[in-house]
Amino acid sequence: MQAEVAGNYIDEKAATITAVSNRIWALAEVGLHEEQSAQYLADALRTEGFDVRLGAGGMPSGLEATWGEGRPVIGFLGEYDALPGVSQKALPLREELSPGSAGHGCGHNLLGAGAFGAVIGLKREMEARGLTGTIKYFGCPAEENFGGKAHMAREGLFTACDACLTWHPGPLNFVRSAASLAVDSMNVTFRGRTAHAAADPHNGRSALDAVQLMNLGVEFLREHMPAKARVHYVITNGGGQPNVVPATATVWYYVRAPQRGMVDELYQRVIRCARGAAEMTETECDIELLDAIWELLPNTTLEKVLAECMARVGPPRFGEAEREFARKLSESFRPGQREAFLAAAFEGAAAVPEELGGQLLNDTVVPRVEAAAQPRGSTDVGDTSWCCPTAQFGMACSAIGTPGHSWQFAAQSGMGIGHAGMLQAAKVLAEAGLVLLTDPATLAAAREEFARRTGGKAYRCAMPDGFKPPFHQLANK
Ligand SMILES: [Zn+2]
Incomplete structure (x- = not known):
């Protein structure tokens, strides 16, 4: 790792970063209603010396935190919305934390806290090296349902950045180059x-x-x-x-x-x-x-930076307790689910990497994959990606075969498996942030690729002027 100061600080602050994640996990607020989660992150960022503004994008749970001065401006995207109906204790058996309520079945508590760990680590690294530049943490509401980033994009928050980076908890440590719908x-x-x-x-x-x-x-x-x-x-x-x-x-x-x-x-x-x-x-x-x-506009230059940084930082370190938890939890997976997941993840690639054969928890770094032609889902990272060069990676926070948006995912988001992946993701993001702050040629190449891919088409939010997010659509339960 080159961002050693950042890495050490993330280790030093592991308890704080984990506490942020656990707090958001327990609150489990659904999209556009994540006020307490955002407030908790805002306080944590202020304590670390960031200027914090709540209400970004016209949403009470939208958050923009800034530290540093001048260019380049590197943005880090965090999310913290939960999913209805998947409330779950941190146990390998189905047991609701709060019956009928929402839960972190997509691990966005880890996503938000991991990006928080990245910016506080990177700030320390910049201070130690005397670097100029600005880092921003964007707390983006409602990724799962109402596209918070599109509202923030309309405010110009991402066009003001030279690049944005993010990650997503999942079963694998890799950069998967994929578009979205x-x-x-x-x-x-x-x-x-x-x-x-x-x-x-x-x-x-x-x-x-x-x-x-x-x-x-x-x-x-x-x-x-x-x-x-x-x-x-x-x-x-x-x-x-x-x-x-x-x-x-x-x-x-x-x-x-x-x-x-x-x-x-x-x-x-x-x-x-x-x-x-x-x-x-x-x-x-x-x-x-x-x-x-909008659909996601990939940026191969940034994806390669992320893949190189992940190779340097290494995979999450899982202990015996995590392995045992994963083994128990996997008894609830449908037969063949693990294999089906791997086949889908590597569709379009030459083959499923051999090293994954016997793994339940992915503890290796998987080479970057060019994904299959059919995009599977949608993400509001798409709107960010039309405003500035943007890339993301996955880090193992769940056992291979864990269904998406499930109680099994929610369980792992609240315990050691998710925490190990989150802390490692924070280090990868900080490492990549350091590359972009210190290597103008790479940043220029990312921007050139961005200009080429957009073909001069300017981003325009697809929601009409004056459009308000639908706060009424889903109750926070
Ligand atoms: Zn998600």
Whole structure:
């Protein structure tokens, strides 16, 4: 490791960084409601000498913390939103921490605390070396559902950076070069007329009928969509009980495609299905956009920096307690889940690296992978990546085969497995930050690649001016 001062400081502060992670893990606040998590991080950053601003991007849980002066400006992205329904104790058996509540089934407590560890370590390194430059910690709300980074991007927070770095907890230590899908998220609410469903159904105009006909329209549309597009929905309000013709009904849609422009087009076609359904059922329909984010623009120059830094820093160090926990937990995995995960992670690569054959906890550094052609999900890191060169890596914080967004993931995010990965991720980020602060040629190459990939297309937030994040959509439970 070259950023030795940073590495030593991260070790010295391991208890504090872990406490931040555990606090966020126990709070388990869902997207746009992470006020206490953000506040806790804000206090911790202030204690370390950062200038802290809450309310970034027009969200109470949005956070921007700054230290240093002048260029380059290097941003580090943190997240801390939980997922509904996966509350879990730090045990290898299913046991809810708070029944029916949210939990950190994607490890964003580790993500936020790991990036915190990186900036406090890097600050020490810069002080020791007398480096000029600015480091920023961005606390980004609602990655899982409402694209907090897009709101922060609209404020210009990322265009003000020379580069941004982040990471994500997962089962593997590697840089996986993968794009993501741009997405629009919206509520479609139909309004009809209620009636007694048996006595005078002819007087009713069912909003639920409209939802079903819209969905049917979209199912037929599916055949004529671009192959890599993805559309899915849930009915969040389908009426009260069967003997009342529903006067209102709501369906929540995601429309995804590999490029922002494709989503814009497909969104209009889905809306046509809604309007057609309203016409058929003599109902009215309202469309409420909830979130609109961009696809990820990869930056190979930065990805290589991250891969080199990870090779220097090394993998997380797991002890016997962590191995035993992983072994017990893996009894809850479906047969073949581990193999299926590895096949998917390395789809498009020559083969699954041999070294992973017998590993349950990944304690080696896996070479950088160019991912398969079909992007799997969406992330609001996409919006950041259109504002400045951006890259991310994965660090092992869960056993190989752990399902995504699961109680098993939540369990590991609150104990030694997650903590070991988080502390190592903090060191990799700090190491990469030092490279970008001290090697102008690499930073210039990353910026050149960024200019080439954007093709001169300027970022514009896909949400209309004056758009407010949908604080009402999910309750914090
Ligand atoms: Zn996540």
